[in-house]
Amino acid sequence: MNFELSKEQSMLREASRDLLADRAPIEHVRAWLDRDEDVDPEVWRLTADLGWPGLGLPEEYDGSGQGLVELALVAEELGCALGRGPFAPTAVVGRALAAGGSPGLRSEVLPVLAAGSSWATWAFAEPRAPWSLDGVRATARAVEDTFVLDGVKTAVQDAGGARWLLVTALHEGGPASFLVDRDAPGVTVRRQRTLDPTRAFHEVRLDGVRVPRDRRLTDGPAAIQRLLDEASVLRCADALGVMRRLLELTVEHTTTRVQFGQPIGIFQAVKHSAADMALLVHGTRAATHYAAMAADADTDDAARAACAAASYVSAGSGEVAARALQLHGGIGFTWEHDLHLYLRRARADSVLYGDAAVHRDRLCALLRSSPAVASA
Structure with missing residues (x-):
């Protein structure tokens, strides 16, 4: 494989580096260490103007249609600058929806994510369980025209301000993904105190959360x-x-x-x-x-x-x-x-x-x- 970056990839890397150096230097990072908000809304707006939220989303949903390589270039610059914000979790959820969401769900959610007006995050890990498919304990059961979700998720990045949660739960013995509204009844989000103060992580509790059937992704x-x-x-x-x-x-x-x-x-x-x-x-x-x-x-x-x-x-x-x-x-x-x-x-x-x-x-x-x- 050719590891040489293309001209467009180099421009993306440099633009991302310049934005973070100018608008989110280390002084800004320190100022936000004790803030309750997941992200500085002004910085997030500027990253949206640069196209970060829609970078990996299909063009038909107002994205840029780029791949994991381009997403990784931005993620690297975020790490170097200790940048905070839901870039990575939103990118992951967006890729999941683009691959396994229904046409209606994709049309509803992906343009919003691409615009950066709202974000999403992945609720996968669980307390005292490995970060793998074997560690999934949350459950989903079919009740009439909905799925009912129960369980506890941990280390969910930027869940405090997210509009949607992609929840992985067991349904009929196997893992499945469900897109849950952050404000749905039965969803409780609590900020966690972690070793890393440069990012916001949360515990998410699901107590009888009802999810419409069309919010289940066609994945496995x-x-x-x-x-x-x-x-x-x-x-x-x-x-x-x-x-x-x-x-x-x-x-x-x-x-x-x-x-x-x-x-x-x-x-x-x-x-x-x-x-x-x-x-x-x-x-x-x-x-x-x-x-x-x-x-x-x-x-x-x-x-x-x-x-x-x-x-x-x-x-x-x-x-x-x-x-x-x-x-x-x-x-x-x-x-x-x-x-x-x-x-x-x-x-x-x-x-x-x-x-x-x-x-x-x-x-x-x-x-x-x-x-x-x-x-x-």
């Missing part, structure tokens, strides 16, 4: 697993941006911090540690971009590529954050320094949509089911 386990893979790739892209910035901060510190009359970056042990960080960043970029390209091309190894990227990045992001903290020394522990915010986001990214163990287990299962690949 395979489609939901593919959506998990795509969400994992976007999480990898966010982590790539975080890791890239951690490396930049570390190089800047080690080339300006002087001990024994010379910058500490001169010392061999520091050089080796920084070089290891750079290797992990480059490896993350290669794994993430390949997984995104494989998903867009629908290659035979797309699922394996997503698992490989997710497992590599889950482990690598924590390692880069730890080395950055070690090389910064005591200043890295202080609230005034930006390093700890990146460390927190890196740690959160390492478990969102499944930690390294979850993805390695699935990768092993995929390889066992493809003997020819495993023996190649």
